[in-house]
Structure formats: structure tokens, C-alpha cells
Amino acid sequence: MAPLAASRSPAAVAAVVSVSGPAVGVVPQEEYRLRRQLPARGFTDADVRQALALLHEQVDRVRAGDDPTDVHAAQARWHDAPWYPLLAGTSPASIRFLAGIADHDPQPALAALRCPLLAIFGADDVQVPVDASVRALDRILADHTVVVFPDADHGIRVRGVRAPGSDELVVTWLRRRLPAAPEPDPPRA
Template sequence: MGDLHLPPAATSTAPVPAVVTVHGSGPMSGEYARNWEDMGSRLAAVGIAVFGYDKPGCGESGGDWTRLTFADRAAETVAAVTAVAAQPEIDGERIGLLGGSQGGWIAPLAANIDSRIRTIITFSGPGVSVAESEEYQIGAEGAAEGYTSEEIADALALYRRVLSRLRAGDAAAAILTDEIHLVGTRAAELAEVTSVKELEFFAGIADFDPVPALEKLTCPILAIFGSDDVLVPTEASVAAYEAAFARSGHRDHEIVVFPGADHGLRVPDPATGRPRRAPGFFELITARLVRTLR
């Protein structure tokens, strides 16, 4: 299930290209993705449809997203591509993916499965493993949110213990029982060691490495990052993307880092001090999609 936003001129005799939004982590519906910063209207204005689907267990979709591996999520994305390509107003040979955060890991996997996917745009999509990205987040986000150096060190130590035991095959419930004295502390909160369900989900994705999928990629890709992202290691991710494309010989790629931007590609508004999307962000996305899908 999901939400399809069509340009007014789209008809079965004049089908238009479409982008499928690939969700980040957590529960998300298609309506949220389609309406994100009015993305549907922005792209409809240049003749591109937007399809946002409900993650399993969200909106009107059945299932449970916390039980999915990244391979499952890639298959889910391909299913969304199939669904939107079947609509009479859509040109099924001109489909793109727009993946944010965790969706930046998923989009290349899906594109390597389905040749109908003509282009990818990722924003704040890590170029490193899930485990490495999580460790970076503990340190960077902890510092940004005012955790003490001791609290950050405790959180990192807890995270590494838990990760080691998950890799060894220990049950999440047993791990949480052994660390119960820390549950509810700031260290556990920062390390996101809070429930059996979360640990079980993390165990299934922790060692996912995005590099092989990037090396196999053949379609055009635009990867966007913020220099001040505290959830994703921008410098390491850019280096990983560049190295992967150098090894594979991939040509049609662009990597853009917005100075001062955070994980959501926001910067402080100089007039109000409140966060706003980095100037040029939407224009960059629109121009890229027009070039690669029109």
C-alpha cells in the first residue's frame, strides 16, 4: 500500500517517469514520504510522479519491518517499483529511487536487482557498515547532545560488548539480562540498548557492508551528505563511495557535501537561527532527476 502523487498532465497516453521513496529506519508510511517537504508537488511540477509506500506494519501494510533484513527491504523496494510501474499513467521504464538515511543502503541493492531502476539519489546514506555507522553515531551524537566523555565511553564499551555477543550468536534476551543493571542509564540510551526486539533487529543488519552493492552499480547515482551529520560518518562514507566507483569504473555519479548541514540536510536559517533545508538541496535533486529520467 502507498500514496502516488501524479503530475496533472499524466495520462495513459502520456505516461510520466516516477520515483519511489525508499524509507530510512523506523516506522514510516507512504504519505509521510510523499509529503516530505512537499516532495510530491515539487517533482510533479517538473513532470515526475512520486510513490511513497507503507513499510511493512505501517499505514495500511501488513507485516513487521523490524523482522526484515536489508535483502528483504531491497525486495520490498522492487515490489514497490513493480506496483508503480503497473499504473497506466507511469512509464515503467523510467523509474528512479530516492533513499534517505537507511534507504541509502537499500537503494543500490534494489537497483542491482531491477534494471527498470534508471537512477538513484541518496541523502545521508552511509558508505560504511551498519556497525561502523552506529559506533560513529554514539560518539558524534553523544558529544552534540551534551553527554560527558565518561558517558560516551561507557556507551561505546556497552555497544562493543553487545555487538561482540550478537556476532557470537548469543540471544538478545540473554544479553539484555546480563546488562540489565545498565538499562535505563544514559549510556544504554545512547548505545540504544533498550529492548530485545531492537537488539534482534540490529543483529540481522549489523554487518551489512554497502560497498559490494556500490561496486556492482551501473545506473547513475547522486549521493548527498551533510558535513555536520552526527548520525552518519560523512567523511568515511564519501571516501567509501569514491573508492568503490574507482574500482568499478562507474562514471555517472555525483557526490555532494553540503557544508554545515546535518543528517536531514538542514542548516541554520541566518534570519531565524532555526533549521531549514540547505539552499540548493531540492534544486539539485530536481535537476538530477530531470536529466536522468526525462
């Protein structure tokens, strides 16, 4: 969302720091997440295929005008599957939300960005397709810095602890990229 906000208010934003911000659309991101998260939790390839099929059915049917309540009811036989809670759409409300954002593409907002961007990722992120996001950023943006922390997850943590140097990176990058703040006027006597 930060690149979108910055692209809409270029005069108000001097720089953007994005932490685990995908540069790919919602559906490809969800596909990536399911393909990694489910096996990481011990689910089978067949489970992944079924979860992906449900994801696409949810989005496609709501796009076609079906009520999310009907879509949810049609998938009732899967509601007790142990992997089902990992889907983005597990209720009529979440199916409606997912279908509503499914067509969001962050790339036009990134292309409209007129300020520098620092994009931070964790190499072991199972939620965001890091390689695809980095390729998209490199293709779209001229003024950007990408840092991928080895062994870090979606929250830029390594074994539950903030990746060493991640906070310092943000401060250092911002100090380098932002103009110096003007000195305040001295107080009047």
C-alpha cells in the same frame, strides 16, 4: 537500501538518489554516531567509551549465539544511564535487530550499481560518517555525483530548514541524467 535495490534490478532503475546514505557498514556507522551524538548532548568521554563497549557486547554476544533477552538483562546496570536511550540496542528486540544487520556492508551493492548515483550529505551529520562515505563512493563508483551541504544535518536541514538548493539539486540532476521520456501517442478519435 536504494543502491541495493538498484543493484538487484539494474534494468528497472535508471538512477539512484541517496540522501545521507552511509557507504560504510552498520557497526562503524553506529560507532561514529555514538562518538558524535553523545558529546553533542553533553555526555563525557567515559560515557562514550561505555556506550561503545555495550554496542560491541550486544553485537558480539548475539553473533556468538546468546539470546538478546540475556544480553539485555546482562546490561541492566546501564539501563538507567542518561545516555542509554541513545544506543541502537535498548531492548531485546532492538538488540536482535541491530545484531541481525550488523554485518551489512553497503559496498558490494554500490560496486554492483550500473546506473548513476547522486549522493547528498550534510556536513554536520552526526549519524553518518560523511567523509568515510564520500571516500568509499569515490573509490567504488565511476558514475556518481557527491554533494555535501555545508552546515546541514542528517536530514539536510540547516537550523531546522531544508538546505537551500537541495531540492532543486535533485530535480536538476535527475533531468540531466535520465533519458527524456517518450512523447505519448496522441489520443485516438
